[in-house]
Amino acid sequence: MNYLVAVLRDRSQAEAAFSALAEAGLPMAEAAILGQGYKSADEYGLLDPKERAGRLAKLMSFWLIPFGFLAGLTFSLITNLNTFSWAGEIGNHVIGGLLGAVSGALGSFFVGGGVGLTSGSGDVIPYRNRLKEGKYLIVFKGSEALTRKATGILRQFKPENLQGYSEA
Numbered sequence: 001m002n003y004l005v006a007v008l009r010d011r012s013q014a015e016a017a018f019s020a021l022a023e024a025g026l027p028m029a030e031a032a033i034l035g036q037g038y039k040s041a042d043e044y045g046l047l048d049p050k051e052r053a054g055r056l057a058k059l060m061s062f063w064l065i066p067f068g069f070l071a072g073l074t075f076s077l078i079t080n081l082n083t084f085s086w087a088g089e090i091g092n093h094v095i096g097g098l099l100g101a102v103s104g105a106l107g108s109f110f111v112g113g114g115v116g117l118t119s120g121s122g123d124v125i126p127y128r129n130r131l132k133e134g135k136y137l138i139v140f141k142g143s144e145a146l147t148r149k150a151t152g153i154l155r156q157f158k159p160e161n162l163q164g165y166s167e168a
Contacts (some may be wrong), residue, residue, distance in 0.1 A: 002147040002166050004140040006159040007130050011037065014136035017157045021138075024153055026146060034127075035136035041128050057112035064104035072100020135160070 008014040014033050022028050032039055076096025084092055127137060138159075140150045147164060154162055 001141060002144050002164060004147045004150050004154070005127065005161075005163050005165070006138045006140075006154045006157075007127070007161040008136045008138065008157060008159050010134075011035065011136060013157055014038075014138060017138055017154055017159075020153050020156070021140065021150055024149065026140070026150055026153075027142065030141040030146075031150075032139050033136060034139060035131055036134065038136070041131055057108050060108035060112035061105060064108045065101050066104070068104025068107070069097040069101040072103070073097035075100070130160075 006017065008017060014035060018031065018033055021031055034041060073093055073096055076093045081096070082089075082092055084095055087095055131137065138154065140147060140154075142150070144166075151162065151164065
């Protein structure tokens with residue numbers, strides 16, 4: 001499946017381009033206008049990278065926090081450190097496990113959140129920013145032949161950006 005995204009400066013230009021696609025006989029079930037008065041980025045499925053990063057961090061925390069606790073506990077048992085004399089032997093091991101769990105939580109936050117925020121967002125952020133600026137997007141989905149035909153039609157409207165994507 002191929003995608004074509006055109007960024008248009010105003011609503012009238014977007015509506016005219018959308019109508020031209022319909023008049024050309026292209027399947028309009030696969031086309032959408034995004035912008036004020038039409039679908040939002042969230043409704044269409046352009047996921048917010050911050051939301052995605054938060055979910056990735058939370059997913060990583062489910063296994064990193066218990067793993068960190070076990071690693072901290074194991075380290076404390078192996079080294080037999082007596083860091084906190086007031087806690088006793090068992091207390092020191094529990095504190096070591098808790099410190100390992102905190103390290104796991106920090107790892108899930110920085111790695112899951114940071115990497116999730118900086119990678120995998122692709123062109124989503126620029127498109128969301130253009131929508132915030134009051135611009136409109138036309139997204140067309142179809143075969144390579146249909147997206148080529150739609151590209152020719154949309155170029156007539158001199159979009160600010162016209163980008164094609166291929167889903168592997």
